[in-house]
Amino acid sequence: MNTTIEQILNHRSIRQFKDKKLSSEQIETIISAGQAASTSSYYQAYSIIGITDPEKKQALKEVSGQQYVENNGHLFVFCADLQRIYQSQPDEIQSAMRTNLQSTEFFMMSVIDATLAAQNCALASESMGLGICYLGSLRNDIQQVNDLLELPYYVTPLFGLAVGVPKEDTDKKPRLPFQSIYHENVYVNNQEAVEAFDETTKEYYQLRGSNTREDTWSSQIGRKLKTPMRMDVASFIQSKNLNKH
Known part of the structure; x- marks a missing residue:
């Protein structure tokens, strides 16, 4: 390398x-x-x-x-x-x-x-x-x-x-596994890879050097996205004469 x-x-x-x-x-x-x-x-x-x-x-x-x-x-x-x-x-x-x-x-x-x-x-x-x-x-x-x-x-x-x-x-945050990101020829929904990654992130949050907590990747994402966020961005972009059609 x-x-x-x-x-x-x-x-x-x-x-x-x-x-x-x-x-x-x-x-x-x-x-x-x-x-x-x-x-x-x-x-x-x-x-x-x-x-x-x-x-x-x-x-x-x-x-x-x-x-x-x-x-x-x-x-x-x-x-x-x-x-x-x-x-x-x-x-x-x-x-x-x-x-x-x-x-x-x-x-x-x-x-x-x-x-x-x-x-x-x-x-x-x-x-x-x-x-x-x-x-x-x-x-x-x-x-x-x-x-x-x-x-x-x-x-x-x-x-x-x-x-x-x-x-x-x-600390260096773990990333999703290769099998979850890379697809060959067609998209494949690999939920098992995501579930395995949840275990990886659970261990990471428990053992990292600061701000330890009980958490997983999917739980974190779910908390963030259950409430609408930055809903003003689309109208703002269009007000700048961008992304209008």
């Missing part, structure tokens, strides 16, 4: 960071790694916003409810961005291209572009000895995040990425 695969397999989320800001060189390296990711048809349909304003960080922490949104080495917010494509064209082309830009296909494409870039950023950060944590919790109030970042039409915030020097050495 080579060192790249070892690094990938050793990933864990870091939620406590030392009080040390990333240097401009580190930030530029991380962003450059993100830009090296594959991108659909060369659209590069994403933007990354670095949050350095303490007041904005505080406001984003309030949206998220998570302290590490504010206390980290650097906070990146990844956005699906079709505005740059739109603005690059003369008026007559802009009018013709709106049908495409407002489609579900182009929204999915921009989300995928942003996500591929983000994972490259995460891997680059970890290769530099930094820790990372993805922040889907910024969508707890997606409109407020949008307003804080002053995002125009065709641009929408997706998630954050907190990066910094780790202050803790966290």
